[in-house]
Structures are given as structure tokens and as C-alpha cells.
Amino acid sequence: MKNRIENLICVLLALSVAGVVAYILYGKRVDEWRQVACSTLKNAVNTEIEERAQVADSLPMYTQGYYRPLAESDFPQVIDITTEQGKRQYTLTWEKFQRNVTQDPDMRVWHSMLFLKHPLSPDTLSRDWNDSLRLAGFSGKGLLRVRTLDVESDARHCVCTGDSLEVIQADSLHQLNMGYVCETEVTGFLSYRWWQVYAVTDWVILLLLLLSGGSLSLLWRKVPAIKERYFTKTIEVEKVVEVEKTVMVADVELFRATCCRLPDGTLFDRARRVLKKGDKQEKLAAQDCMFLWLLVEAKDEGVSMERLKEAIWSSKVESNNALYVNASRLRKSLGEISTLTIENAHGRYRLVNTEEED
Secondary structure (H helix, E strand, O other): HHHHHHHHHHHHHHHHHHHHHHHHHHHHHHHHHHHHOOOOOOOHHHHHHHHHHHHOOOOOOOOOOOOOOOHHOOOOEEEEEEOOOOEEEEOOOOOOOOOOOOHHHHHHHHHHHHHHHHOOOOOHHHHHHHHHHHHOOOOOEEEEEEEEOOOOEEEEEEOOOOHHHHHHHHHEEEEOOOOOOEEEEEEEEEEEHHHHHOOOOHHHHHHHHHHHHHHHHHHHHHHHOOOOHOOOOOOOOOOOOOOOOOOEEEHHHHHHHEEEEEEOOOOEEEEOOOEOOOOEEEEEHHHHHHHHHHHHHHHHHHHEEEHHHHHOOOOOOOOOOOHHHHHHHHHHHHHOOOEEEEEEEEOOOEEEEEEHOO
């Protein structure tokens, strides 16, 4: 249960971090795509103007020479335009003037004449703009709303590319005006799903953050082991305390039945199959442990080879080679920690102290 709670906490933490990072990346990517979309829309409009200019060489260009740059205080301006249908007045605001592709009055007049003779094609402009967006890596869609004013008939027209509902739901992006009284107005919109905003690198980052939840859970489990291994210092303190304790006879007999002190002071623990003397310790094989225990019980009388074979292997064996191997191995183990050794005299094995013999 505890591990499940820890795993859940790690997953929730990873999801929280991924959510915060996704929110930050979303805002950043939206701003970047809006800047790219504004730039590509302006380039697409300028391309449309250049293409029409190539086939409109016969249009006259009126030049007034130097003109004074206009300021916000000069607006709103009331502009009189006289056509065959009569004289009309149009109000030009500072906002529309600022959004015009050019502030040169001569070029504004020329754009009015240009689009009057060669009207802007919303579908062509939309296709060129979306091609530029795809080249930039945007996976959404660009939508246009084109409003035009016919100064001769004073008729107003509005055309939207794509579904009008998409235009309503899309984010308004940028507006460009063309003409002397801004009679042509192009507004760009971006339509996209939230996942289309992210770049490939953003998805890689979010995926790694989600996968980090499992890694964090695993690391959390390893923290105690890491702390104990690298940050905890173990100090062994040997303390001898004398305690008077009443021990039951049964406990003494059990201790004697499993442990004994050999003549040279070596402790023989039969249950653990261990020889211990001071700081030294030697592990015995099961057959060697039985061999030594029989020698300890026999004391100086020794144990016959037949008795040893019967006790160790539960049956008599025809060859003594196996017994010789056990005796040699036990002799070697005793030599590593004790002064005792095994002696075979007249077919009987017994323990002898090499120091006493010297």
C-alpha cells in the first residue's frame, strides 16, 4: 500500500510539472506563430500587389513630391472623392492609417486605382499565405476576411475564405489596409487545435517529463539505500557488559549440545558450522562439521574409520578415499584458525594439539 501511494505521488508530481511546462510552451509557441503569421501575411499581400503591378503598367502614377508625415493629431481626416456617381465623403481614422501597407499618399492613390482595375483575389491570397505558413512549420490553417469598398458605387463587400464559423471561432491575428481611404481591408485569422501549436521538440520534452514519473518512483525507493551507502557512516563499537542472569538447565544443555570450546580455546559452533577464535572465523562443510563433532565427543579415545563413515554417510563405504578427503579438508580448516590438527593412529582419528606436542 505504501509503495502504491509513493508511485501515485510521483506520477502526480510528474503530471503537474509536465502541465506547467506545457502551459508555458503553449503561450510561447502561440506568440511565435502569431509573429510568423503576421509576417507571412504581409509578404503575401505585397506579392499580390507586385503581381498586379506587373500587368498594370498603363496605370498613371501621380507624384506630389515631398509630403509631410502625418501624426495622430491629424486624424480623423475627412476625404472627398468625386466619381461619375457623384461626390462622397469618407472618414479616415488614425488606426486605419496605421494599418495601411504604405503611408505614402501617392502609393495609396495608386493602390486604389490598382485594386479598382484588378481586384484582390481572396482565394489566391489565402492559398499563398497558407503555403508560407506550412513552409514555416505551422500545422494549423490561416483564414482570411476581405472587405472592399467600391468608391464609385459606395457598395461594400465582405468575403471569407473557409467556413465562416471557423473565422468566428479563430483568433484574430492582423489587419492590413490598402488604398487611399483604406477601401481594401484584409484581416487574418489562425485556426488550430491546441496540440497543433507544439513543435516536435516540445512533444519530446513533455514525453520525457511524463516518463520521469516512473524514474522518480524508482529513485524514491532507492533513496534509503543510497543514503545508507554514501551518507551514513557505520561505526562498530564492541562493548562488554557483565550481566548476571538466571539460565534454565535446558538452555545450558542446548548450548552444550550445539557449541563447545576446543582445547586450544577455539569456539566450535555446530549449529552454524563455524570455528571462531578471536577475530578469525572459518566456515565448515556439513560433513567436516560432523567429522569434528565426533572427534570432540570421543576426546582422547579417538573414533574409528568405520564409525566415522557410518555417521557421516549413514552407511559403510567400501573405499576410505572419501574419508581421507574429508580428513584432509578438516585438517586444513583447523590449520587456518587453530593449533589443533587431526591424527590417524592405528585406524582411529583423534584431535591433537600441536603446541602441546612441541
